[in-house]
Amino acid sequence: MNSKSDICFAAEPALGKLAKWLRILGFDTSYEPGFSVEKAMDSGRKKRILLTRTERVRNGKLSQEFIFITSNHPFEQLKEVIHTLGIVYTDTRPFSRCIRCNTRIQSVDKDSVQGNVPDYIWQTCDMFQTCGRCRRIYWPGSHTERSRDIIMRLFDRNEKR
Ligand SMILES: [Zn+2]
Structure with a gap:
């Protein structure tokens, strides 16, 4: 069964708080200081959904799945992700992952x-x-x-x- 709890994310540096919240919910979320849109656009080396606020990602041709985040507020950003993917409470595993380094x-x-x-x-x-x-x-x-x-x-x- 393909569970939504297995969804993985990669967040842009500007979305650190959102990344932290996705980790709190138990989602595998990479968030690295060295992250760049160029690297992410370098096609699907990882099966992660890119969380971006970069216009040219939205307008470009990206083979990787992405969600363009419009809100400035972490709580609203989190809602955007949850609603876009149809994630429900039972898909989450709150407090199962290290907020600092993403490890279980x-x-x-x-x-x-x-x-x-x-x-x-x-x-x-x-x-x-x-x-x-x-x-x-x-x-x-x-x-x-x-x-x-x-x-x-x-x-x-x-x-x-
Ligand atoms: Zn850790």
């Missing part, structure tokens, strides 16, 4: 992160996840709650966990 994060034993997170966090949280690549540690903190609210708003969902 994995649950780890609480004891293994002691000393690597602030003491009060270690004492009050029981669930930790780490990125195997950059070693960043994640836990369900206030930022996650705020992000979850934004995701619910994005998909017009009212329930809260």
Whole structure:
């Protein structure tokens, strides 16, 4: 089955916040400082959907699939992507990917992160996840709650966990 949760993106440097949000939703999203439209236009070396704000990409002949983003606001940009592709909430896997480096994060034993997170966090949280690549540690903190609210708003969902 071809699931929308397998969609991959490549974002232009101007769309960093959008890229971060797509990662929060669990989508494989490349976002690199060295990215250039020229490289992206160099045809389909990757099966990624290019997210662009560059007019000449829209007007040019690009073999790669792309979405031209019109809004200046990350939340609206995210809506553009979601609506264009018909992504629904069940296609997303929120908080499953490292926001910094795009790698899937994995649950780890609480004891293994002691000393690597602030003491009060270690004492009050029981669930930790780490990125195997950059070693960043994640836990369900206030930022996650705020992000979850934004995701619910994005998909017009009212329930809260
Ligand atoms: Zn990482």
